Amino acid sequence: MLDITLSVLILIGALFTFIGSLGLARMPDFYTRLHGPTKATTLGVGSLLIASMIHFSSQGEGISFHEVLVTLFLFITAPVSAHLLSKAALHLRVKSLAAPPHEVEEADSGEGQ
Amino acid sequence: MKRWLLPHPILTPTLALIWVLLVNSLSPGAIILGLLLGWAIPLFTLRFWPAEVRVRKPLTLLRFVVVLLYDIVVANVAVAWLILRGPKHTTPAFVVVPLSLTTDIGISILANTISLTPGTVSSWLSPDRRRLIVQGLDVKDPDALVETIKRRYEAPLLEVFEPC
Amino acid sequence: MLSTALAIAFGLVTAALALTLWRLLRGPDEPDRILALDTLYVNSIALLVLLGIHLSSELYFEAAILIAMMGFVGTVALCKYLLRGDIIE
Known part of the structure; x- marks a missing residue:
């Protein structure tokens, strides 16, 4: 029973990690590529960490919960780096399928020069 | 006086929790050391905290x-x-x-x-x-x-x- | 059961790393490469966690935590560099 739960969690995690990177590789422009890694990998690594938590807790040396720390850290940092990357791309005017709003360019040309 | 006793009411338990997670043990020693760190770190970094966060509900x-x-x-x-x-x-x-x-x-x-x-x-x-x-x-x-x-x-x- | 799942998972995560590496080499813009680096470190955390389960060793966690922290700082520093042309102002 434990084995099955662990295997399912590991497979789900690895699958989401893979899909995240697949999105990075096959999406057409930067802004659509951004979505794959930031979303799919948080759940992917998250469920791998839950699997590892269950695995080490079942080893008999008391429960193991420091995986929560990595999960928390990833969930806090992933949106921050996504926001910064997106902001940097808007600043550099990276080619985009959807037109970015005008006010970004106006504010951007005023700031930082 | 109150600020000296409990400099940052939200940060203290958060830091204690992170410490307990980091050493991966629920022993009283780990919890006490975590609370001590949670009390000392905000005390020394008080100047860097721009405003106190207030959670209302x-x-x-x-x-x-x-x-x-x-x-x-x-x-x-x-x-x-x-x-x-x-x-x-x-x-x-x-x-x-x-x-x-x-x-x-x-x-x-x-x-x-x-x-x-x-x-x-x-x-x-x-x-x-x-x-x-x-x-x-x-x-x-x-x-x-x-x-x-x-x-x-x-x-x-x-x-x-x-x-x- | 578990070893089969682990073998499949290793394959999937390695394929993910390869795809990320491809994007890192191909670009075409700087943000794309930084995003690829960001994904690369998250994927390597996944690989380390899998190795930890496979070898039943908790040691890999210390490495995973370190990579999580350093990777985030690296991404932020690189984005800051793109935004300002300078890291430390």
């Missing part, structure tokens, strides 16, 4: 976190499906979300929430902090997206963090 915050976790799972499945179907089926767009939140913590939590949930990434905050530009992976109806963000995520945050 903890229950609303808790419900918000539960809704958020549910949405993250749904978002992941939705985005994974979009990626597997291929780029031809997506309609990316930028939408502008007018903000009602004014506090730093409120705005940053909202921006992080948007980045974690269904196919949206917060991209840019206008210098006057009134509008947040959000990039969506598959936006069929921009107005509905703005409406969802405001109702589902901004309304509870307004209750929790805004003084009224």
Whole structure:
């Protein structure tokens, strides 16, 4: 029973990690590529960490919960780096399928020069 | 006097929790050392904390976190499906979300929430902090997206963090 | 059962790393490469966690935590560099 739960969690995690990177590789422009890694990998690594938590807790040396720390850290940092990357791309005017709003360019040309 | 005793009421338990997680043990020694660190670190870094955070309705915050976790799972499945179907089926767009939140913590939590949930990434905050530009992976109806963000995520945050 | 799942998972994560590496080499813009680096470190955390389960060793966690922290700081520093042309102002 434990084995099955662990295997399912590991497979789900690895699958989401893979899909995240697949999105990075096959999406057409930067802004659509951004979505794959930031979303799919948080759940992917998250469920791998839950699997590892269950695995080490079942080893008999008391429960193991420091995986929560990595999960928390990833969930806090992933949106921050996504926001910064997106902001940097808007600043550099990276080619985009959807037109970015005008006010970004106006504010951007005023700031930082 | 009170500031000296308990410099940062939210940071102290958070740091203690992180310490306990880091050493991976629930022994009394670890908890006491964690609380000690949680008391000492805010004391020495007090000057770096610009404003005290005040959580007004903890229950609303808790419900918000539960809704958020549910949405993250749904978002992941939705985005994974979009990626597997291929780029031809997506309609990316930028939408502008007018903000009602004014506090730093409120705005940053909202921006992080948007980045974690269904196919949206917060991209840019206008210098006057009134509008947040959000990039969506598959936006069929921009107005509905703005409406969802405001109702589902901004309304509870307004209750929790805004003084009224 | 578990070893089969682990073998499949290793394959999937390695394929993910290869795809990320491809994007890192191909670009075409700087943000794309930084995003690829960001994904690369998250994927390597996944690989380390899998190795930890496979070898039943907790040691890999220390490495995973360190990579999580350093990777985030690296991404932020690189984005800051793109935004301002300078890291420390």
